[in-house]
Amino acid sequence: MSGESPVRYSIVVPFFNEQENIPALYMRLTEVMDGLGEPYEIVFVDDGSRDESYKVLEDIFEHDRRVNVVRLRRNFGQTAALKAGFDFARGEVIVSMDGDLQHDPAEIPKFLERIQEGYDLVSGWRVARRDHWLTRQIPSRAANWLMAKLSGIPLHDFGTTFKAYRREIIQEIQLYGELHRFIPALAGSTGANITEVPIENYHRKSGKSNYGIGRTIRVFLDLVIVKFLLDYSTRPLQFFGLLGLAGSGAGILVGLFLAFTKLYYHTAVMNEHGPLMLLAIALFVSGVQFISMGLLGEMLARTYYESQNKPIYALREVKSHRKELGDSAESARSPGPSER
Template sequence: MDVSVVLPVYNEEENIPILYRELCEALAPTKWAYEIIFVDDGSSDRSWEILSGIQYQDDRVVAIRFRRNFGQTAALSAGFDHASGDVVVTLDADLQNDPKDIPLLVAKLQEGYDLVNGWRYERKDPFLSRKLPSRIANWIISTTTHVKLHDYGCTLKVFRKEIAANLRLYGEMHRFIPAIASGLGAAITEVRVNHRERKFGKSKYGISRTIRVVLDLITVKFFLSYSTRPIQIFGLLGVVSGGLGFLMALWMTIQRQFYGMSLANRPLLLLAILLMFTGLQFVSLGLIAELQSRTYHESQNKPIYVIRKTLQTENHQRQ
């Protein structure tokens, strides 16, 4: 299998037949051996009935149905688990991503990249409710993760199978796939893609998801930078907090011993004690996190590195 196309579906009964036809038209000229994986994320309309009919007629189609709505991240993860292609493509099922862009992204991937992200350069969405929050989010994510992209929210992506196989996604982390892949050492770039207006159905996104995105961003940043050395972040906070508390306490001790100043009714004394105890708690939390990290990696025999390729001679293998 050359290419696996993964599509999360949630209440897209009007879009599915058109999308399937456009996918076949876009992929047919490439001569690739491909499969199309639809993941029905607990749709309440006729989406599954339509997908079942398409799968019955085309054995290149894989249809997966969730028992309930688990979210886009879970749908993509299920698609990755069932994908058998050397290249994995993801796109939305709402017809706003153009399947004609898939060969363009795959061609860019073959230049030596591991992940190619779509960039909706001329986005057909409302400015205040969609474009502006997206631009702010893209800036925050790029600044925090140090993976500079214009459009983290674009589902249209192409990446190698080994990258997809090593992605562990939770919460709303599908939008952070490029940042997570960078932690695996992936070479990442982006390509401008066509973006179309939604014709049928309604958007599943809203400003209410912003808080969840921010919380997931904190998680991603932690795993990218400190998952194997948590003591460095918690220990640093503990040292800073405890150090400030100690200096405050030392200064007040000098004032009391040499200048006869009373310590009664001084909020600064309580703050110093609080900071010292907080610092001790942060250091303790860091040590516990270190134990958890070691248990996580050693119990699963999970390495703290990712190998891209190994070269060795046949004689060395026999030894």
């Protein structure tokens, strides 16, 4: 790597069956990036396409040394494809976008301007969406509103792939499942400075969309995962313990009520309040189980962080004279020729 020239920008674009769109996107990308006058690279990721996408990418690669092609063995999904591109990219600033021409490369300079202003992550905001209002727009607005409330990040559009990141921010985030939509929330938990810029949302020129209502349902399930990761990944007992205390407490209260009626009114509890007694037992046992799950979660979290030497914090920068002081102290301790 030492012999390679430095790269200022990396453009990461995942593809899945987009053979018709690739040439046009490549031409627009190079036109925009050449105009910036900074060294850049393009990382195209073929996510197991079944059409001729890889052959088109391979032809572009043969004619342009700035182009890199990462080919996955099968279709792993957009999150995995983006992660593969992020891992391969070596630019100081990484821009990700879709490969279906719904994102206009001409808008990339807007993202880079905000990065130069000091932001760590710049997210696109599809102000006027052109998707189907029932299956895409309404569920998306609901999910974005809920994600903004849960994460505390005031963005209007979490789901768009069109984003710009500082390299150190995006490569610190572990992506899996469908978490690429929630990168701003995950980055915000590490203290990243985040903003958004309005972008156009164009109609797909050709090819078939790979999104449907099923993916919208999975997004809402992922919201639960992200909320847990943001707030409780390092302290799971705080989550499960509260549920356990609530369940056990409710079971104890019901049990005390039944004991009072038995002792004071001499009621045949099993005959008159049998279901209530079973409910008290179930609440108490489930509460104990939740607390046990929290304790197991605490043990697993500590094992995970300690075994991988993984910090529970993220540094922005460090300024220290430690090395200078160490060097001067070492030279002060080193004996001179007359002392040996």
